[in-house]
Amino acid sequence: MSKQETNDKQDLVSSLPPVEKAAILLMSLGEENAAEVLRHMGPKEVQKIGLCMAKLQNVRKDQVEAVMADFMDVFSNQTALGVGADGYIRKMLVNALGEDKAGTLVDRILTGGNTTGLDTLRWMDSRSVADIIRFEHPQIQAIVVAYLDSDQAAETLSFFDEKVRLDIIMRIASLESVQPHAMQELNDILEKQFSKQTGSASTNMGGSKCAADIMNFLDTNAESTLMEGIKDIDEELAQEISDMMFVFDNLGDVDDRGIQALLREVSSESLILALKGADENVKEKIFGNMSKRAAELLRDDLEAKGPVKLSEVETAQKEILGIARRMADAGEIVLGGKGGEEMV
Structure with a gap:
């Protein structure tokens, strides 16, 4: 294969979202092999990849070959004796699902598939989680929501009324650590054994940053209403949370x-939809980090797109922000603006 052909294949792969690469790879493996891979995933990931599979249409042969070549390139770096297998599994799943989503799944696989009661909730749909904790003590609700991934936590909150949402987010913001007896109580409620470990170390969770991360995933109206409610109770806390939130326009500071x-x-x-409602500073930042030709094509696509619903723009922006936060957590990028760390 020539260097140009290799570069072309790399371009094809890099243009695909990670979940789409995973879907193409699984569909290329055949039903039995794909089913065996999916067996190790939770309902949330299976649903996400399955939905992507269902939407795939007219996948070109060169795209399939590029995804397979990319997969084999990763695979070829592993030894035939299984040395480094843990690292391979971790990298493969992170590439397919992202750092946040792959984390718990990796631990499940590498530790023999055991999960705690709290981890079990991470594999359930958000409505079911909300139903499970709906009539529990507000502090229990706060601990559960703080433990979930930020996007799942936000979706879970959406199934509660405005007053309950405010109470939960205020409790999350004031959390610093949870003592073992509280975690044990929670696992008793879930009818699961929390852990085989008997250590007495407390579990760090919650805090203003956790509250900010969750609020980043709420829809705009819910986020605004919740922030106003926090201001009414504790203006200083509201400002602290606001300072830690990262919004789409902050991408201009990256x-x-x-x-x-x-x-x-x-x-x-997603990029076209997101930029339809973006600040000019962000647009220029994006254009300035593309080739001249790619920037021209993107400008043309934006003009040709015409008016779009605000909800579609917000969904696309939140999707991109989710990717940005996942990359920031993995140390791949540093987010500027709200929530960004000072560089020294």
Whole structure:
């Protein structure tokens, strides 16, 4: 294969969202092999990849070959004796699902499939989680929601009324650690054994940052209403949470290298929708980190797209922000603006 052909295949793979690469790879494996892989995933990931599979249409042969080549390139770096297998599994799942989603799944696989009661909730749909904790003590509700991934936590909150949401987020913001007896109580409620371990160390969770991360995933109206409610109770806390939140326009503060890395993970359709409602500063930041030709094509696509629903723009922006936060957590980029750390 020539160097140009190799570069072309790499471009094809880099333009695909991670979940789409995973879907193409699984569909290429055949039903039995794909089913065996999916057997190790939880309902949330299976649903996400399955939905992507269902939406795949007219996948070109060169795309399939590029995804397979990318997979084999990763695979070939592992030894035939299984040395480094843990690292391979971790990298494969992170590439397919993202750091946040793969974390618990990796632990399940590498530790023999055992999960605690709290971890079990991470594999359930958000409505079911909300139903399970709906009539529990508010502090129990706060601990559960704080333990979930931020996007799942936000979706779980959406199934509660405004007053309950405010109470839960205020409790999350004031959490610092949870003592073992509280965790044991929670696992008793879930009818699961919390852990085989008997250590007395407390579990760190919650806090203003946790509250901010969850609120980042709420829809705009719910986020605004919740923030006003927090201000009424504790204006200083509201400001602290607001300072830690990262919104789409803050992408203009991310360095060029970070923007370029982010663009490799974002689909063209999501980017077009997100930029329809973006600040000019963000648009220019994006254009400035593309080749001249790619920037021209993106500008043309934006003009040709015409008016779109605000809800579609917000959904696309939150999707991109989710990718940005996942990359930031993995140390791949540094987020500027709200929530960004000072560089020294």
